[in-house]
Amino acid sequence: MNGDACLALRGVTKRFGSLTVLEDVNVEVRAGERCGIIGPNGAGKSTLFNIVAGELALTRGNVAFLGRDVTRRSAHARARMGLARTFQTTTLFPKLTVIENLILALQAHSGERFQMLAPLTRQRHRYDEALALLERVGLRSRADENVAALGYGEQRQIEILLAIAQKPKLLLLDEPTAGLAPADASLVTEMLKRERAGITMVLIEHDMGVVFDVVDRLVVLHHGRVVADGPLDAVRGDARVQEIYLGGTL
């Protein structure tokens, strides 16, 4: 179909009853691109993410991932193909330890997830891999604590780390700094800047500082429609965008 596009949305429309949340959205994300999706509350950003990830069925249109039509594929089948995501509200495994959280992400695509009678502790290489990932965000010493014991900012970093552990071909980040104190938010931003090399990502974010730091292309959603789409600077300068969303402040 379209070998070049990592993700291609064509005519994506979503209605909840009589409420139209998304109307004829067409977006293509090329491999290696880092694309931000912005728009006021209720613009349909999270709905769009849930449709791309396969958690929500769409009303019309189709979704292609890596050149294959995945419109009817389940969320886990898409994840298997290399699509990873984070959630707007932290969605970890609260009663498991930090390292167990990561091991779940690391073994997700490997046959050992069916192993029933050998202890997990025998998977030495998984522990090493998980520790190496934790090292990257400076949380190695917290590996054996319950993930619920971590601070909120640390949990957000684990949230992103889980997605990165999947070695994704496309990474969807849903407001990674939502609800974070400025210091924590900059931790997460720094992490994204460090990790973004070589990863194709789509980022939803309200914090413009984060957006401008991380992405190189912007899509603006308003009332479920794409009103602007282009390189960061071009969209920033677009008068219409400034009027409806940025309030002329940029």
Added chain:
Amino acid sequence: MKTAISRRWTIAIAAGLLIALVLPKAGIPTFFVSLLTQTWIITIAAMSLDLLIGFVGLVNFSQASLFGVGAYAVAIAATQHHITGFLPGLLLGIVAAVATAALFGLVALRAEGPGFIIITIALNEIVWGLAYQWTSVSGGDNGITGITRPAVGPFDVSSNSGYYYVCLAAFVLSFALLMLLVRSPYGLVLKGVRETPRRMRALGYNVWFYRYSAMLISAAFAGMAGVLYAWYNQFVGPVNLSLDQSTQFLIVTILGGIGTLYGQLFGALVVVFLSNELSAVTQRWMLVLGIVYFVVVMYAPGGLVVLVPRLWARLRGRRVAVVPTEPLLGAEEP
């Protein structure tokens, strides 16, 4: 620190096993041997339920029907088809229970949470109705009598103390297998499904498959417990797969401590002994059992495995600051 806890556990398990082994030889009344045999069987069924509730997050009310299907399968095979061997009987019961769960899972897993519970209640009632009314096969309300305990290889285990060891061995084997299972990579996946199914899907796990496969594994142990019970009781009736029986398994599971597997042993001990001893003293024994259950759930939702150590510590005048709700499972890891 961790190895110390682990060593204490090894000693406790070894001591418990030793006591369990010598008890029937130590001259305790046959009645108690019989109650302990029942305890081993109920514990297997309760552990099979704990696998679902404590590790996958599925509250299954149809566990008694799987237990009962195992019991009926071996009873019908023995009385109507002359299949009376130990291994054939055991295998037949397990296969029958797993096949039933394979069907149940297809229906019940279309829902989650409360929906799943309601469907499993309905499924249990259907199986009970079959046992109650399909008289030509199940004997209806009269049940099936004339089941005899088969020999295990060269050993005659028809006596109460002989059969005690069969059930003890089955319990130890089940416990070891289930313990291995929940600590394996697959076990971690089950815990992930219990905690946050949405994230599991996002990671690429087929949540339905893990729930379904866990139901089948759980059913194998429930079916085995059913077979052992049929041989123990030498009678199978609709009461063995009633909703009451499902509730009893649930009470044992919760009373002992959800998500522990070893807690169920204590839950079963309390329920089996209390219900038998109390029913000899008062007709209101259900009320007493109800109060015990109520107190544990109110004051120690972690079950007896949390409550007893806490009371013990208080008796010795120590105050325990923090009581973990999931004791020792993590602490046991090397």
